[in-house]
Amino acid sequence: MVKNIFKGIQAYSSSLALISKLKLWKYFFIPIIISVITATVIGFSAYGLSDNIGRFIAKIWVWDFGKETFTTISTFIGGIIVLAVGLILYKHIIMALSAPFMSPVSEKIEAHLTGVDIHSHRNTTFKEQLWRGIRINMRNLCKELLITIPILLLKFIPVVNIFSTILLFLVQAYYAGFGNMDYTLERHFKYRESIQFVRKHRGIAIGNGIVFILFLLIPVIGVILVLPMSVTAASLKTVSILKQNNLLSENKTLAK
Secondary structure: OHHHHHHHHHHHHHHHHHHHHOOOHHHHHHHHHHHHHHHHHHHHHHHHHHHHHHHHHHOOOOOOOOHHHHHHHHHHHHHHHHHHHHHHHHHHHHHHHHHHHHHHHHHHHHHHHHOOOOHHHOOOOHHHHHHHHHHHHHHHHHHHHHHHHHHHHHHHOOOHHHHHHHHHHHHHHHHHHHHHHHHHHOOOOOHHHHHHHHHHOHHHHHHHHHHHHHHOOOOOHHHHHHHHHHHHHHHHHHHHHHHHOOOOOOOOOOOO
């Protein structure tokens, strides 16, 4: 697991050079716009909601003693909740809406690595790629929220809240990497087969997602570069794994 996490992270080292070499920047124009708009809307919403959620949580404390301290802690936790949910929504929105634009990027990377022009074998349309992206990310969104809510509740427990932050980060990373890997998997596997593949290689997904999340901590530049870098890195590793396991075939019928 740990070894695969580092492999997922390492793939980013050659991403920028590959994007330039294959002239892929043009494919990222619309996804970058989607990313910036989504991040802006969620960012302003989070700023306005954090205090309100903090005050709502503070109502749990009905006693006068320690009220101010609990309110301060609640406001901080409210900010974390909004940030966590905001990140979840952000990544699934941009991944779903960017699917038709990211699939060709992954396709060109695969053709570069395998030497096989696979475009003529694709049988999915723009609409089908978009629906696949929405379906995968809606599924992941629901799963991630179900896991995230209990983790956020752990933040009220001293000491344990430190570990819950790490766990929350890893969960966010896993689902980010999952979405990035599916841009390649959608050409080779059906919906459920893709889920099984990512589960088997969850270390790669986590590694890819860790850098994805860290990119978002970089003001402005982060939301611009996060998709180009993370999708390219995920495509590199996913194609590599498929090659190693003889799961790539020029004549393979691609799943819708």
